Amino acid sequence: QETKTLLKGFVLSVTGEPLNGASVVVKDHGEGTITSPNGAFQLTISSNKVALIVSAVGYTTKEEVVLVKEAGALVIHLSPGKNVLDEVVVVGYGTRRKADLTGSLTAISEQSLKDVPVANLSAALQGQGAGIDVQKSGGNSHPGAAPSILVRGVRSIDASNSPLIVVDGIPFNGSIDDINTNDVVGVTVLKDASSTAIYGSRGANGVVLVTTNRGRTGKPVVTYSGYGGFTKPSGEYGVMNGPEFENLKKWGLINGNPGKYTGIDDPAFMTDGTFAPEELYGIRHNRSTDWQKEVYRTGFMTDHQVGVSGGADFTQYAVSGGYHKETGVYPGQSFERFSVKLSVDQQLGRLIRFGLNSLDSYTITNGENANPMEQALRASPLASPYDSTGALINYFVPGSANQVWNPLDNFVKGAAVENRKRLNTFNTLYLDVSLAKGLKYRFNAGTEIHTDIYGNFYASNTTNNLGGLSTSTNSTGINTSYTLENLLTYDRTFGGRHKVNFTGLYSLQQYEAQSNSFSDNSITADYLQYYNPQYAANLTGTGSYQKWDIISYMGRLNYTYADRYLLTLTLRSDGSSRLAPGNKYHVFPSAAAAWNINHETFMKNTRTFSDLKLRLSYGTVGNTAIDPYQTLGSLSAINYNFGTAVVTGAYPTNVPNPNLTWEYTSTLNLGLDFGVLNNRVTGSVDLYHEYTNNLLLPESLPPTSGIPNAVLTNIGKTENQGIELQVGAMILQSKGKGAFTWRADLNLYINRGKITRLENGVTQDIANNWFVGHPIGTIFDYKKLGIWQNTGADSALAQKLGLTLTGTGSVIGTIKVADVNGNGKIDAGDRITQGSNQPKWEGGMTNRFSYRGFDFTVVAFARVGGTITSSLFQSGGFVNTYQGNYNNINVNYWTPANHENVYPKPNSASTNTPYSSLLSYFDGTFVKIRSLSLGYTLPRSWLTMTGFHTMRVYATAQNPFILFSPYRNKYGGVDPETAMGSGAGSGNEGAIGINTPSTWSMIFGVNGSL
Amino acid sequence: CxxxxxxxxxxxxxxxxxxxxxxxxxxxxxxxxxxxxxxxxxxxxxxxxxxxxxxxxxxxxxxxxxxxxxxxxxxxxxxxxxxxxxxxxxxxxxxxxxxxxxxxxxxxxxxxxxxxxxxxxxxxxxxxxxxxxxxxxxxxxxxxxxxxxxxxxxxxxxxxxxxxxxxxxxxxLPPSPQTTGVLAGKATKAAAMHLLSKVYLTRGWSPAAQAGDFTHAFQVADSVIHVLGPANGVYLLQDFGQVYAEGNEANNEVLWSVQHTTNLAYNGSATQNNSGPDNLYCHFWVPKYEVEPGMQRSTLYGRPYIRWVPTLWLMDTAFADKVNDTRYAKSFQNLWLCNFAGSIPVWTSPLPPGAPANAVVGQPKFTLNDTAIFMPGYDVSNAQIAASRYLLIPPRKYSIALSPAMTKYFDINRSNMNAPSIRPIIIYRLAETYLIAAEALLMSGQAAAAVPYINAIRERAAYPTGNAAAMDITAGQVTLDFILDERARELCGEVTRWEDLRRTRTxxxxxxxxxxxxxxxxxxxxxxxxxxxxxxxxxxxxxxxxxxxxx
Known part of the structure; x- marks a missing residue:
């Protein structure tokens, strides 16, 4: 006799977190459901004993036999596990079963994203997948500064190397900062050409597909997550203290005025104006001001998100609201985001389904350019920021050549104000119509409106204006974009073994941006700041307008035979407005094949492999990520006056390049996916080779060309090849609820890029820093041998090379470089390539331990090799000049007595020590502990009174340690991490500037659901 | 679509x-x-x-x-x-x-x-x-x-x-900057002819010399001086001191200038941050006066970029005559008045020998607006220096930080003490045309004919206190060295010296x-x-x- 029973339960992770969207299917019956965000499910079943197959993205599928009578509050725990074959992953224009994939991609689960609660999505991807390199831009740790993402290295020199971000199927043009990470339930990074080719012209740098939370049928579920914590600088820059600076100044003057002083103890130093009176007071009273300590403070952050989702038979919804705020490590810096998300899905009859999704955010960034560091590092440690009455000095810092303004003046309320307010609304709409069996039409539309209002005001007495006129800037901008897509899909299985899936697309994308900016100075009253230029003087203004369009046609065919042989063919044609007439269209083909080896009959009896798949793909993607109007040339404005008559002139600075065409990249990818011990260990290996053609390069022309600005041209080729390895293993998994588990996920990747061809057989283009056979970002400079010593041998050699040995320009004590070409003198011919910012390898590792309700996660990231350039050491911001005018990095500089062979002599007669760039190259190796997180899932029994179904509390330390970094540990740098290639073409690749120091933070949080 | x-x-x-x-x-x-x-x-x-x-x-x-x-x-x-x-x-x-x-x-x-x-x-x-x-x-x-x-x-x-x-x-081109309707800073015939004479002169010295270059140089220069100039309001000012007087940059001696303006949005940089195409000439010659007792930075005395200090030769030899030739006094600052009460030094015990009669131990050596720094231009003893109430600096004590300051480009109407100059920069002026004519005559073997051109400049330099007649030279004195020295006296700091020396192979x-x-x-x-x-x-x-x- 059949009885119908309602089976209720929860699907949780082994750490007790509810699993949203997990699939619960009755074995052999096919009935099933999907869990709601609190992990709850209910099923009507018709027997007393059933086997449930429970699966979720990122977890090992589990079969659990349930006796219905005993079931009661059924709780099913799933262990994390990747590469589950039935797992469905989001791919371009659709989803695929993992088993059916032919391309190379990395899927990152919600769990992985939640392990490291961070302010923005790019930071969340750090260390999560092979080939995904996430870096801070130039050492910038401002609140709200989004790190840059590179997929498989730098391939383009000028065009952007940032991947395309696609949110819920629609390209997202806004800042990745505008997406609330709490709304994201999954991220897929498409890496090889076969996966990205369907994004054609915009896919060359990889594609990041972001999926946001949607409602599910069932009782409404309320979730809350929140955290709060603090941020501190990861360290101080190693500048000199009072006595060290006193000696530097003296040595500088001794070397800068040969014969004037008897030595370091010459009493004349104390009376001849070498030191300002305030510094002399400082010397007498052993003052040693730590200006960094004066500048830094503890930053705070807080984040809250409340979500409600649910649905009835035909309608599902999800609503959430979030708030995030963080303040920086100096006053005046903060980032705040308010976000709202709403999604609704509606079924109309049997054939039609439509849905809406709206992601809206409002962000306020304060002090995004606030950077008193240069002044703080240069200020004389013998002086004080306060006068004898304890009041803040509103003037130059004594003893710093009247170039360094008291950096603390910037923190006086209203003195330095900078804020940006952004409103971003991203809306997508779809309409699905089932036309016939297997045949579906989908209309997809997305629109994004982004407004940006920026203002700054710097009073006269700030480091920005050094006592000069107060300045204000006010700018506004609006960007709008839309995407319209018509998709036709046909999905059928013929004869049980022939699976065919066809996707056809026609789409139009348009982006339009306009902005205005007004600057003025000497505003009547400081409190007016930038709000009303009517009361200011010398108003100047600029404006810009941009628009681009892409029209695309795409077709993709997937064919699977007996789940064993898989084939994907894609063809996309894109037309871009940004290229010259005649070159606007390009066709991007790709093909991929895969072989599920373990589905072969000969594998039936091997139990070793639970998964084994070989993949091979080849395809071409393009890149037009260049600014519009580059094919037209342009004039630049310049102001002048003839007596009292003022004029604005315009002169040619950019020449037209009517031949500009597509840059395209062809990739060959060979991959192997494997799973052993019933998928307890899973992984994949990918080998790839990328060929980039018609590189879009900004080429600096010889000055005699009369064209001062670089010309964008299609020249040359680059190649990238690499290996990516991803392995995940459940190392320990003891039986029973709450037992000890240890899971490790490891990814390693190696990328080697190089330029293989330049224009007209040119093999080196020094002016543009391109060298055939070397990677982009190669360092080309003199070869440092050491320091010229005051020995007979060195003097003789210097003389032979025609170097000066007398006066303030004497080379003795300065950097000694090699006469590489052996022509008997040091000249430009002695420059050589010496390394690049390309690391040897990079990798990430996540270890997750759980025991009873506790979970502990460690995420580590390593980069080994590669040369970084630290402008701090290259006297960036005049901090390491060896002149003695300003404070200096504390190094063991050369003196006639110490024979130092690394750091040159101080010299007051030289603004910068010669060959100072050679002081800025460092080994970029480091290992970083990205995060340490300890969580505890409260036992259900504790929650019964609260109404919560689940609750987890945790504490996370973000970026707590930097290990094995010679730059930090040996040379006094703070953080070796830098965005590679983010300043593409600017020559700043791999460069660390003097900016907000790297930070670490500690947060405490709670996640719960009702 | x-x-x-x-x-x-x-x-x-x-x-x-x-x-x-x-x-x-x-x-x-x-x-x-x-x-x-x-x-x-x-x-x-x-x-x-x-x-x-x-x-x-x-x-x-x-x-x-x-x-x-x-x-x-x-x-x-x-x-x-x-x-x-x-x-x-x-x-x-x-x-x-x-x-x-x-x-x-x-x-x-x-x-x-x-x-x-x-x-x-x-x-x-x-x-x-x-x-x-x-x-x-x-x-x-x-x-x-x-x-x-x-x-x-x-x-x-x-x-x-x-x-x-x-x-x-x-x-x-229109005749001269003084021609009605010609805006300040515009190219004129006078400027183009001045430049042409200088080009001929320069080519005449160079390996690319053509026969008649020096003659052409003289003819064109002379035509500016004696024909075009007088007919179009271009002539030497009576007082050398007025040539570089602030606000007088469009004077009758000026042939061409590069413009700057008080309308800061159209000056070099709107924020006046001394970047880009700003006029920084007001800063380069300012010495480090501000660290001396009784002194602080001011708009009047300028922002010490301390880039260049005069050579002893310029001070002692070129400007040997500081009596009849007023140009030293009109081109250089050697006196600074106290502008900061906070750092006025006091007499210490014992009073130095020869101290002023009213010196009292523990009392300030001078007061606001008294002399704080003085460079007399002749030697004084160490005892005199020690006994002086103000900082007394003879030529032997000139340093790369503190020496007489060239004042031709000083600008007291800048927006603040650190701001760049709003003054136009005089590039070509008629006094140089005279010296080009003189050099061209010398090089074409007519040294004697050069005398009036040189004397015109020298006599003007005596105005108003010197003896103009005593400034006159004779044909025998006209040598290349003399002309170069005269150029230094007249044009020092006017951004032409390296080219002048290079041209004349000196x-x-x-x-x-x-x-x-x-x-x-x-x-x-x-x-x-x-x-x-x-x-x-x-x-x-x-x-x-x-x-x-x-x-």
Whole structure:
């Protein structure tokens, strides 16, 4: 006799977190459901004993036999596990079963994203997948500064190397900062050409597909997550203290005025104006001001998100609201985001389904350019920021050549104000119509409106204006974009073994941006700041307008035979407005094949492999990520006056390049996916080779060309090849609820890029820093041998090379470089390539331990090799000049007595020590502990009174340690991490500037659901 | 739908605009504005003022180039900072000259005059390049397509092109800056003729010399002095001190100036942050007075960039006569009045021998607005220095931080004490025309004829307190050295000295004699600047760009 029973339960992770969207299917019956965000499910079943197959993205599928009578509050725990074959992953224009994939991609689960609660999505991807390199831009740790993402290295020199971000199927043009990470339930990074080719012209740098939370049928579920914590600088820059600076100044003057002083103890130093009176007071009273300590403070952050989702038979919804705020490590810096998300899905009859999704955010960034560091590092440690009455000095810092303004003046309320307010609304709409069996039409539309209002005001007495006129800037901008897509899909299985899936697309994308900016100075009253230029003087203004369009046609065919042989063919044609007439269209083909080896009959009896798949793909993607109007040339404005008559002139600075065409990249990818011990260990290996053609390069022309600005041209080729390895293993998994588990996920990747061809057989283009056979970002400079010593041998050699040995320009004590070409003198011919910012390898590792309700996660990231350039050491911001005018990095500089062979002599007669760039190259190796997180899932029994179904509390330390970094540990740098290639073409690749120091933070949080 | 792929820019000017009447005018304005990148910033002045017999490097700044030491190389940024804008604005001028025929909407006279202005500016940029670098690239036409190659032209071709431009300009330009309707800073016939005479003079000295160069130089200069000038309001001012008086930059002696304005939005940088094309000449000669007792920085005394200090030769020898010749006193500051009560020194016990009668131990040595620093220009004993109430600095105590300050470019009407100057910069003035005429006569063997030209300058220098007759020289005194010394007295600091010494082949000798910075380091290669490395590095197709000898 059949009885119908309602089976209720929860699907949780082994750490007790509810699993949203997990699939619960009755074995052999096919009935099933999907869990709601609190992990709850209910099923009507018709027997007393059933086997449930429970699966979720990122977890090992589990079969659990349930006796219905005993079931009661059924709780099913799933262990994390990747590469589950039935797992469905989001791919371009659709989803695929993992088993059916032919391309190379990395899927990152919600769990992985939640392990490291961070302010923005790019930071969340750090260390999560092979080939995904996430870096801070130039050492910038401002609140709200989004790190840059590179997929498989730098391939383009000028065009952007940032991947395309696609949110819920629609390209997202806004800042990745505008997406609330709490709304994201999954991220897929498409890496090889076969996966990205369907994004054609915009896919060359990889594609990041972001999926946001949607409602599910069932009782409404309320979730809350929140955290709060603090941020501190990861360290101080190693500048000199009072006595060290006193000696530097003296040595500088001794070397800068040969014969004037008897030595370091010459009493004349104390009376001849070498030191300002305030510094002399400082010397007498052993003052040693730590200006960094004066500048830094503890930053705070807080984040809250409340979500409600649910649905009835035909309608599902999800609503959430979030708030995030963080303040920086100096006053005046903060980032705040308010976000709202709403999604609704509606079924109309049997054939039609439509849905809406709206992601809206409002962000306020304060002090995004606030950077008193240069002044703080240069200020004389013998002086004080306060006068004898304890009041803040509103003037130059004594003893710093009247170039360094008291950096603390910037923190006086209203003195330095900078804020940006952004409103971003991203809306997508779809309409699905089932036309016939297997045949579906989908209309997809997305629109994004982004407004940006920026203002700054710097009073006269700030480091920005050094006592000069107060300045204000006010700018506004609006960007709008839309995407319209018509998709036709046909999905059928013929004869049980022939699976065919066809996707056809026609789409139009348009982006339009306009902005205005007004600057003025000497505003009547400081409190007016930038709000009303009517009361200011010398108003100047600029404006810009941009628009681009892409029209695309795409077709993709997937064919699977007996789940064993898989084939994907894609063809996309894109037309871009940004290229010259005649070159606007390009066709991007790709093909991929895969072989599920373990589905072969000969594998039936091997139990070793639970998964084994070989993949091979080849395809071409393009890149037009260049600014519009580059094919037209342009004039630049310049102001002048003839007596009292003022004029604005315009002169040619950019020449037209009517031949500009597509840059395209062809990739060959060979991959192997494997799973052993019933998928307890899973992984994949990918080998790839990328060929980039018609590189879009900004080429600096010889000055005699009369064209001062670089010309964008299609020249040359680059190649990238690499290996990516991803392995995940459940190392320990003891039986029973709450037992000890240890899971490790490891990814390693190696990328080697190089330029293989330049224009007209040119093999080196020094002016543009391109060298055939070397990677982009190669360092080309003199070869440092050491320091010229005051020995007979060195003097003789210097003389032979025609170097000066007398006066303030004497080379003795300065950097000694090699006469590489052996022509008997040091000249430009002695420059050589010496390394690049390309690391040897990079990798990430996540270890997750759980025991009873506790979970502990460690995420580590390593980069080994590669040369970084630290402008701090290259006297960036005049901090390491060896002149003695300003404070200096504390190094063991050369003196006639110490024979130092690394750091040159101080010299007051030289603004910068010669060959100072050679002081800025460092080994970029480091290992970083990205995060340490300890969580505890409260036992259900504790929650019964609260109404919560689940609750987890945790504490996370973000970026707590930097290990094995010679730059930090040996040379006094703070953080070796830098965005590679983010300043593409600017020559700043791999460069660390003097900016907000790297930070670490500690947060405490709670996640719960009702 | 395909129409969506057509670009219609709405916020940028494209090269087509350059060919319209409006574009033609804005292009010409830009060609003028380009001069602010040359005169005003530190780079070109560094290549012309110090490293000579007049000035050595002061306490601050990048100065290897002025010391001719081995750290001065083709990569020294100063070089490309001058080289690059010259070529950029030459191309602007090329565009104006080439496009002129096809521009519509301008009447012929206006168009011709505008082309004349463009040719004057182009000649001026090329003249600077050829004087500093020798054999350079000569672009005669507008370049509107990218090129990665560059040819070098013989100096002779460059001079010929400059002369051709100036002759064409002279034919169409209005007579002088004083002519009704001519705006300040505009090119005129007077300026073009002055420049042409200087070009002839320079070519006459060079390996590219043509027969008659010195004669031509004299004829053109003399024509400015005696024909064009008098008829068009151009004459020597009575008082040398008025030539560089603040606010008098459009005086009757001025032939051409690079403009700056009190309308800060149209000055070099709107924020007056001393960047880009600002006029910084007001800062370069200011010494480090502000750290001395009783002193602080002020708008009156200026912002001490301390770039250049006078050589002892300039102070003692060139300006040996400080009585009849008023130019030293009118060009240099040697007295600073106390402007800061907070650091006035007090007499300490025991009082030094010879201390002033009213000196009291523990009492301030002087008060606000009393003398705080004084450089008498003659030697005083150490005892006198010790007994002085103010800081007394004889020439033997001049230092690279504190020496007499050249005041020609001082600007007390700047927006604040750190702001750049709002004064126009005088580039060519009639006094130099006289000295060009004199040098041209000397070189064509007519030393005696040069006497009146030199005396005109010298007699004026006596006004109002000196004995003009005592300033006069005779034919026997007219030598190259005398003319160079006279140039130093009249034109010191006026951004022409390095070229003058180089032209007259006296650079090495005079630096070795009078310049303590470069005395032992200057060599024959220093008579030309090295081609900027960026030029050599970026010339990647065609023949390699040849570096100058010895570099």
């Amino acid at each position: 395909q129409r969506k792929l057509v670009e219609n820019p709405q916020s940028i000017l494209t090269p087509a605009f350059f060919k319209t009447a409006q574009g033609f005018q804005t292009g010409l304005d830009a060609a003028y504005a380009g001069n602010r990148n040359i005169w005003g910033p530190v780079d070109y002045a560094t290549m012309s003022v110090p490293g000579t017999d007049e000035f050595i490097t002061g306490n601050d700044g990048n100065n290897d180039i002025n010391k001719y030491n081995s750290n001065y190389t083709s990569s020294t940024g100063t070089l490309s900072n001058v080289w690059t804008p010259c070529y950029t604005y030459i191309n602007t001028c090329n565009g104006l000259v080439d496009n002129a025929v096809s521009v519509t909407g301008l009447d012929t006279a206006t168009r011709n005059e505008m082309v004349g202005e463009a040719r004057f500016l182009r000649a001026n940029y090329y003249f600077l390049l050829v004087q500093q670098w020798g054999n350079i690239t000569l672009n005669e036409h507008f370049q509107s397509t990218p090129t990665t190659s560059a040819a070098q032209s013989p100096m002779a071709d460059v001079y010929a092109f400059i002369i051709q431009d100036l002759r064409a300009a002279i034919a169409v 650079l090495l000798q005079r630096v070795q004699l009078h310049n303590s910075d470069g005395r032992f380091t200057i060599t024959a290669r220093d008579t030309l600047r090295p081609i900027p490395q960026v030029q050599i590095d970026a010339t990647i197709t065609g023949p390699a760009y040849t570096q100058n000898p010895g570099w």
